[in-house]
Amino acid sequence: MQNTDATNSPIERDLSVSLAWANLKSIIFALPPVMLVFGLHVLLWGKPHLSLTTSVLLPLLGFVFVGFVLHEAIHGIAWAVWGTRSFATIKFGMNIRALAPYAHATVPMKASAYRLGAISPAFVLGVLPSFAGLITGNFLVTFYGMIFLAAAAGDFLVLWLIRNVPSTTLVVDHPTRAGCMVLDPDPPVGGRP
Numbered sequence: 001m002q003n004t005d006a007t008n009s010p011i012e013r014d015l016s017v018s019l020a021w022a023n024l025k026s027i028i029f030a031l032p033p034v035m036l037v038f039g040l041h042v043l044l045w046g047k048p049h050l051s052l053t054t055s056v057l058l059p060l061l062g063f064v065f066v067g068f069v070l071h072e073a074i075h076g077i078a079w080a081v082w083g084t085r086s087f088a089t090i091k092f093g094m095n096i097r098a099l100a101p102y103a104h105a106t107v108p109m110k111a112s113a114y115r116l117g118a119i120s121p122a123f124v125l126g127v128l129p130s131f132a133g134l135i136t137g138n139f140l141v142t143f144y145g146m147i148f149l150a151a152a153a154g155d156f157l158v159l160w161l162i163r164n165v166p167s168t169t170l171v172v173d174h175p176t177r178a179g180c181m182v183l184d185p186d187p188p189v190g191g192r193p
Contacts, residue, residue, distance in 0.1 A: 002175065010157075010183065010184040011181045011182070011183060011184065012116045012181075012182045012183060012184040012185075013181070013182050014124070014163050014174070014179075014181050014182075015161045015165070015171075015179050015180055015181065015182060016174040016177035016178060016179030016180060016181065017157070017161070017177060017178050017179055018160070018177055018178070019095075019098060019176075019177065019178055020116065020155045021178075022157055022158075022177075022179075023154065024155070025157055026153035026154045027153065028112060028153075028155075028157075029153040029154075029156035029157050030149070030150040030153035031158070032127070033149040033150075034146045034149050034150050035155075037134070037142060037145060037146050037149065038142075038146060040134055041133065041134055041139060041142045044134060044137070045134075045137040045139070048139035048142070048143075049139065050139050050140065050143060052156070056073070058138070060144070063144065064144070064147060067099060067125050067144070067147070067148055067151075068100070068151065069101050070124075070126035071101075071121040071125055071148065071151060071152070072092065072101045072102055072103040073092070073103065074120045074121040074124055075103040075117050075118070075120065075121055076090040076092055076103035076105075076117075077090075077120075077152070078116055078117035078120040078177070079103070079105040079109065079113065079114070079117035080105075081144075082109075082112075082113040082116045082117060083105060083109030083110065083113030083114060083116075083117060084105055084106075084107050084109055084113075086107075089105060089106050089107045089167050090103060090105055090106070091103070091104045091105075091106055092104075103130050104173055104175055105117070105172070105173040106172075106173070106175075107172065108170040108171065108172040108183055109170065109171065109172075110167060110168055110169070110170060110171075111162060111165045111166065111167050111168070111169045111170075111171050111182075112167035112168070114162070114171050114173070114180060115159060115162070115167075118155045118159055118191070119152075119155060119159065121148070121151075121152055121155065122148070122149060122152030122155055122169070123155070125145070125148035125152075126145050126146075126148040126149035126151070126152055128145070129141050129144045129145030129148065130142055130145030130146060130149065131145070132145070133145055154178055157178065158178055158179050158180070161179050161180075162179070162180060165182055169182060169183070169185065170182075170183040170185070
């Protein structure tokens, strides 16, 4: 019997990892962009001065909390716009064990749309603030961008996992793991021989 996803589409292969494994491996994907942005800030503006007083720390923590929620909202919006063409196909929730919000696309989409949805939070919350901080010399803004580049490390891992999947191939977001399942483009008629 052939494995199928929730839409009964035949699965060719599973390109996902457990959330625990993704968290462990994502460190490898977090360091390069964070170190690059930090290095650029030091090169452009010298040693950063970040005084984390209560008047700075509390708003920063608030912005970071909102950013984590926005991160998942951006995934969902991007997948709905570029992939599934429907917000009704995007499920949002909270993983109580990990104390983390999540977005999950419940129907298949092209791998290109899945990639856009995966990278969008890193761009909006990581790259743009980092760039703004580097242009203005405001290390607090650069630091915020660095936090969300690091937060997108699991997304970078997923992009690495699906690097060889052709853009037009259909994939479906894994419901409980980091990554997706590649759907069989030519399912056998009448079951497997």
